Amino acid sequence: MKPYEQLPRELTRILGERWSDTAANRLLYSRDMSAEITLKLRDQSGDPNFAPMRPHVVCWPEDAHEVVKLVKLANRLKIPIVPFGGGSGVVGGTIPVRGGMIIDLKRMDKILKLNNEQGTADIETGMLGWKLEAELNRTGYTLHFPTPARSATLGGYLAARSADVEDRLEEAEVVTPRGELIRFGRHAKLFPKIRTKDLFVGTEGTCGIITKARLKIQPLPPAECYRGISFNRLESGLMAMRLIIQANLRPTVLHLHDPLSLLFEHSRETSTSEQKTLMTQLKQGGQNWLLQHPRMTTLLNLLPLEVILIVGFAGEKTFISEQEKIALSLCQKVIARDLGPGPGEQWKQQRHHPSFMIPQLFDEGGFMDTIEVATTWDLLEGLYQKITRALQHKVCLMAHFSHATPDSCAISFTFAGKTGSYEQDLALYQEVWQEAMETCLLAGGTISHQHGIGLLKAPYLERELENCMKVFKAVKKKLDPAGIMNPGKMSL
Numbered sequence: 001m002k003p004y005e006q007l008p009r010e011l012t013r014i015l016g017e018r019w020s021d022t023a024a025n026r027l028l029y030s031r032d033m034s035a036e037i038t039l040k041l042r043d044q045s046g047d048p049n050f051a052p053m054r055p056h057v058v059c060w061p062e063d064a065h066e067v068v069k070l071v072k073l074a075n076r077l078k079i080p081i082v083p084f085g086g087g088s089g090v091v092g093g094t095i096p097v098r099g100g101m102i103i104d105l106k107r108m109d110k111i112l113k114l115n116n117e118q119g120t121a122d123i124e125t126g127m128l129g130w131k132l133e134a135e136l137n138r139t140g141y142t143l144h145f146p147t148p149a150r151s152a153t154l155g156g157y158l159a160a161r162s163a164d165v166e167d168r169l170e171e172a173e174v175v176t177p178r179g180e181l182i183r184f185g186r187h188a189k190l191f192p193k194i195r196t197k198d199l200f201v202g203t204e205g206t207c208g209i210i211t212k213a214r215l216k217i218q219p220l221p222p223a224e225c226y227r228g229i230s231f232n233r234l235e236s237g238l239m240a241m242r243l244i245i246q247a248n249l250r251p252t253v254l255h256l257h258d259p260l261s262l263l264f265e266h267s268r269e270t271s272t273s274e275q276k277t278l279m280t281q282l283k284q285g286g287q288n289w290l291l292q293h294p295r296m297t298t299l300l301n302l303l304p305l306e307v308i309l310i311v312g313f314a315g316e317k318t319f320i321s322e323q324e325k326i327a328l329s330l331c332q333k334v335i336a337r338d339l340g341p342g343p344g345e346q347w348k349q350q351r352h353h354p355s356f357m358i359p360q361l362f363d364e365g366g367f368m369d370t371i372e373v374a375t376t377w378d379l380l381e382g383l384y385q386k387i388t389r390a391l392q393h394k395v396c397l398m399a400h401f402s403h404a405t406p407d408s409c410a411i412s413f414t415f416a417g418k419t420g421s422y423e424q425d426l427a428l429y430q431e432v433w434q435e436a437m438e439t440c441l442l443a444g445g446t447i448s449h450q451h452g453i454g455l456l457k458a459p460y461l462e463r464e465l466e467n468c469m470k471v472f473k474a475v476k477k478k479l480d481p482a483g484i485m486n487p488g489k490m491s492l
C-alpha cells in the first residue's frame, strides 16, 4: 500500500476525528500571510496559473504525546511535516512545499502551571499570544509582548524568534524530527555548556516541534507611561535611542519613526504640524497617486520634517519618573523637544492600525510588505540610508527603528506600491526584495530580525552565513535523517 493510502486509518487511530483531508482544509492550510501570495491571489487580475501548494492532510493534536505519534508515523511513511501555529508568518514558513502533513498546534493552548515563587509560567505553545497575555493579566502577571500579530501563537514566536519572547525562555519541550520528546532548560547542569535552545528556537520548525515552554513572567506593573520626543535629524534620534539603551535604562518601548512612517502610519498626535497638513492633502486623493509616483516622496526630504522617538516605561511611579528623567536628559544631549505623553499614548492605541491598512491596499489593487533587518549601532544609519536610496524611487518606503539592545538595533521598512497591472506589480515586488536583501548584505546587516527566513529569504541565508551554513546543514541531517521536518525552509 502507498504511504498516503495508509494515512486515513493511521490518523484515525491516533487522533479520532481530529484530522482532515477535505479540499477546503487543504486549501486553507496552503498559505501563510506572505504578501507575495496575497498578491498572487489578489483579485481577478491575479495570477491565473498560481497553484497553491496544498498539504495532503491537516492534523489537530491535543497534547505532546499525540504529536510524538504523528511524527513517528510520518517517519515511518516518509511523509513531510509542517508545524503550524497561527499561520501569521510572512516569509512562507508554513507553506507545505512538498505536501504532507500539517500539524496545527492551536488545540494545545493552556497555561499548565503558574509558579509565583519563581515567577514562571508553563504554557502549551499552541496558545495565541494575545490570549496568553490576557489570561496572565487576569492573574496579575504580564509577559510585556511588544507588538505581536493578534493571530500568532507562542510556538510561532519561539520558532521565528519574534516578539523578544526568547529572552524570557527558561525551559522548553520539543518533539524531535525522529519523534523523541526532549526537554532543555536554562538551568540544566550541562558541561560543556551547549545551548540546546539554539537548535530549536529560531529554526522555524526545521529541527523539531516546540510543544511546551516555561517563560519568565512579571507582575503587572502598577503604572506605565509613554511619551514622544522629537528630533530634527534622524542621526540625533538614533543617538538618543542608543544612549538610552546603553545607559541600562529599561524601556518597555523604544521606537524611532522616520518622517514617512509618521505620515502614513501614525498621522495624528505623533506628527508635526507640517506632517499633519501634508497628510490631509494626501488623504484628499493624493495617496493613491503617490503610490504610483513614489519618486515624489523623495521631495519630502526637502521639508523640515522631524523624527519622533516613542519611549515607554512600566513599574512603580517613582521608578518611571526617575527613568523618564534620565531618558529626557540623554535626549537633550542631541537637542530634542519633549512632546509629552500624547504621542506615546496615541502610539499605544494605534500600534496595530498599520496592519489593518494591508487588506485595503491589496483590495485597491496595490501591494504592501515589511522588510526587517538589523545591525550594530556603528552601521545602523548607513544601512538605513543605503536601503532607502536603493528603494525610495521604486516604492513608497517608510521605516521605524526598534528592538534596541546595547549592541544593535532593528529597522522595519514598510513598502507599498501600485503599478496598475498584476505582472508589473509582481515584478516590482520581487525586485524590491532582491535589492533590499543585496543592499543589506553589502552594508553589513543581517537579513532578518524577527520575521524569520522561511522560503522568502532562503536564497540569501547561505550568503549571510557563508561556511556556517554547512555546519547547520550537517546538524539538520543528523537530527532529521529522513528530511521530513518542514522541508525547503531556511534553505534546508
Ligand SMILES: Cc1cc2nc3c(=O)[nH]c(=O)nc-3n(C[C@H](O)[C@H](O)[C@H](O)COP(=O)(O)OP(=O)(O)OC[C@H]3O[C@@H](n4cnc5c(N)ncnc54)[C@H](O)[C@@H]3O)c2cc1C
Binding pocket: 032, 033, 082, 083, 084, 085, 086, 087, 088, 089, 090, 092, 093, 094, 105, 125, 126, 147, 148, 149, 151, 152, 153, 154, 155, 156, 157, 158, 159, 160, 161, 162, 163, 204, 205, 206, 208, 209, 210, 211, 355, 450, 451, 452, 486, 489
Ligand atoms: C499583520 C501582521 C503583523 C505582524 N507583526 C509582527 C510583529 O510586530 N512582530 C513580529 O515579530 N512579527 C510580526 N508578524 C509576523 C508573525 O506574526 C510572526 O512571525 C509570528 O511569530 C508567527 O507566529 P505564528 O504562530 O502565526 O506562526 P506560523 O506562521 O504558524 O509559523 C511560523 C513558523 O514557525 C513554525 N512553527 C510554528 N509553530 C511552531 C512550533 N510550535 N514548533 C516549531 N515550529 C513552529 C512554522 O513551521 C513556521 O516555519 C506579523 C504578521 C502579520 C500578518
